[in-house]
Amino acid sequence: MAAIEELFKSTEMLYEALDKTVKRELRDDQIQDIxxxxxxxxxxxxxxxxxxxxxxxxxxxxxxxxxKIILPLLVKVKAGIQQDIQNVRKTKSSAVKYVNPYQNRTADGMFYDKRK
Structure with a gap:
């Protein structure tokens, strides 16, 4: 019976950890707890x-x-993490384009002289 009770207690604690809203600065601690x-x-x-x-x-x-209640909360936390990763990637690429705007030039506007 001890294993079932232990599982029940840890499930309740997991629900409580997922249910509370946490600021972005403290999300790393929340993820470690989870x-x-x-x-x-x-x-x-x-x-x-x-x-x-x-x-x-x-x-x-x-x-x-x-x-059944915990699973959607875990999906929500995962989606938040994925959104943060996308934002970091977007910021990183924007910073690179700002520093060196002519790095990725296109071939548009080139003139080829076909006369001999």
Whole structure:
């Protein structure tokens, strides 16, 4: 029963970590917390045996219900991270174009003299 209770507690803590809104400056800490809680959950899941008592089955049902809520929150965090990566890439390319605007010249406007 200890493994199920441990899984339930770590699931609740994961939900609480995902549910609170965090400023961008503190998001790295939030991501570290989420990763450690996911690792705890993984370890707890490995300890669970296949035969469950009625009380353990009820806890498992609660865990499954919470997982349905947690998954969209994890997707939301992932989307935020991906958006930040895209913004950094866009800023980086804009900075390069600003520093050296003639680096990527096109062939438009060239004149070829075909007379002999």
């Amino acid at each position: 990763m450690s809680l996911l690792d705890k959950r993984d370890e707890s899941m490995k300890k669970i045996q296949t035969s469950l008592s009625s009380q353990e089955s009820r806890l498992m049902k609660k865990i499954i219900e919470q997982d």
